[in-house]
Amino acid sequence: MGTVTDIIPRTGSAGERVANELRTAILSGQYAPGARIRQEDAADRHGASRVPVREALRILEAEGLVTLVANTGAWVSRLGLEECEEMYQIRERIEPLLLRYSIPDLGQPEIDHLQYLADAMERSDDIEEFLTLDREFHLGSYAAARTSVLGDMVEQLWNRTQHYRRAFTRVFRSEGDRSVHHDHQLLVHAIRRSDLDEAERVLYGHIRRTRLELARHPDVFLDPVTN
Amino acid sequence: MGTVTDIIPRTGSAGERVANELRTAILSGQYAPGARIRQEDAADRHGASRVPVREALRILEAEGLVTLVANTGAWVSRLGLEECEEMYQIRERIEPLLLRYSIPDLGQPEIDHLQYLADAMERSDDIEEFLTLDREFHLGSYAAARTSVLGDMVEQLWNRTQHYRRAFTRVFRSEGDRSVHHDHQLLVHAIRRSDLDEAERVLYGHIRRTRLELARHPDVFLDPVTN
DNA sequence: TCGCCGTTGATTGGATCCAGTATTGCCGAA
DNA sequence: TTCGGCAATACTGGATCCAATCAACGGCGA
Structure with a gap:
């Protein structure tokens, strides 16, 4: 991918x-x-x-x-709240599928690395570092998937929302929400056990919760007056 | 879209x-x-x-x-069986979402037209006509969705598989499978009743069954010896 | 003073030309 | 006869030039 x-x-x-x-x-x-x-x-x-x-x-x-x-x-490109929510809804549905493609071919070292990234994210207090780790974590969990279109689609969705994730992250952090990290740990465990259905469920919920959270912060999408 | x-x-x-x-x-x-x-x-x-x-x-x-x-x-572009199955799996997951976006804004005339198309497909015995009607039926059921990316994604998936649908259709028809038409009727009814969940389920099953059927005909993807 | 219109400047779009690369066909040697 | 290498050719890629379009500015009139 x-x-x-x-x-x-x-x-x-x-x-x-x-x-x-x-x-x-x-x-x-x-x-x-x-x-x-x-x-x-x-x-x-x-x-x-x-x-x-x-x-x-x-x-x-x-x-x-x-x-x-x-x-x-x-x-x-600029994104509006509606567009962003739409992309998250798409992600909710297709990323679990991509994960299903990937898990069977993930090796032990890769899974350990995911664990490391999840832990590192909990410790991190730098926005830019967190963003990088989060992206590496999720895309890393898909890395073993040998797909021809699905992987690219997901990567494009990540790219299009990248700038706005940077903005949310600031807000989420300030609210001290721990559920993100909880999800990550659950995800790693499910991947370890090769529990495809559970992994799908966790990932779906993870993205979904992020979307709902995101809908509470429409201010991120306001046109900056500075063109 | x-x-x-x-x-x-x-x-x-x-x-x-x-x-x-x-x-x-x-x-x-x-x-x-x-x-x-x-x-x-x-x-x-x-x-x-x-x-x-x-x-x-x-x-x-x-x-x-x-x-x-x-x-x-x-x-x-050529498609392989694996790629095509992948696209159908993606479609299984996102087209129901697109339908969910569309149904609430579908008017009575549009729904009647869907009914007409479903009926016309049952009567049709021309491959090319069937293809056109099928495409018009499904994309028509999404026409009211005011999405910015999902609609285009779905249309692109339809486009990429268009040539191969032409090939399957030939095979399916010869096998006299009626379940396709059954699905279409169920879909129209669910849309009539604005039953979003049922419509999603029917559409998911419809695409899924087509995919499974498709996997039984790998011959469609063989390289034609004529470059 | 405000709004409309024409003109000028900046920027994009398209065509032609030239360079670079891959493929095809041919020739020679094993 | 078949395989490898070389040359010719056809096609793609990139740069420059010219045309077309849009935006900003200034002038004119109300």
Whole structure:
């Protein structure tokens, strides 16, 4: 499904390279939602002409990370509360399936690593670190799945919501909610026992609870007045 | 979610126009899976230069309809049995959700039309007509859903499997299986009664049974020796 | 003073040209 | 006869140039 720590691949066209670099920049928060991406700027910054940049923008548009308006320009996609809830509802239904694909092929070292990540998250008090660990934990639990579309779909959903997860996390932490960590531990145990049904249930509940929590914080989606 | 009978929109770039035209051609079966798409050919055929064609190919690649290999070329995507089963499993889980979004906003005329389509399918004995009716029936049942990503996801899954549904349908018909029609009738009734849970269950079972049936016919996926 | 309209500048879209790469066919050697 | 290597060709990828479109600004009129 494309490893989480994908290093920029030497293969592929310049357009794909630029797309990878832009994607990384967007996910890391360098570009905020609503930020304009000018073709010439991007071309200079990534050492290419505008042609591959346009290709990259098409790729990222298809992934939902960028919004293109004909004859006008490209912006980093914004999410509304409704859209975000929708994506979480989709995740509730398909991530358990992906997990089911993955569990049988997860090795002992990988499972131990998941345990380590779950523990590390409990100890972490840095937002950015928590985000990285959480992503690594969940995508890591899917890593053994040899799917051709499902894995990519899930990764795209994670990518599209990345910026907003950063915002929620701040809020959740301040509320001192422990259920997230509880879910993670339950999940690791279910994976250890290869209990597919239980793992599905836990994961479903985990995502669902996050969605419900999220609906209580619509303020995260308010347009920042600073364009 | 973008109407089923999308007419080629006047808006948007030439690349999008070419993408729409190529998509229609692929879905109609004019291009078979595995068929090569040469940029210059496509450019001539659609009255544009190679630049918008390359844009179109990127768009269709993102939709999974076209497979691009750097420095080599573009082909209409082929599906393997495993991939197809995967997509059906995804559909089992997300189409019921999409239906749930749609039902509350379906009007009486739309529901009557669904009934009409279900009846027409039972009477139809032409493969191509059946395919069209089936697609119109299911996507029609989702038409009232005002989603921003789920609808497109489902439509893409339908598109990617379109060619292979054409092939199954031939087989199913010859086996004289009536359960498909039974499901359709049950679905319309559940929708009439606005019974969301029942509608979800019926649709889930409908897609699931099709998937299991499909697994019994791996021959559909054999590489045709004629490239 | 406010709103409408035309003009100018900035930015995107498309076409052509050139370079790079893969594939095909051919030739020669085993 | 068959396999390996080399050359020619066809196709894709990228850059530059020109056209088209949108947005911002300023001027004019009410």
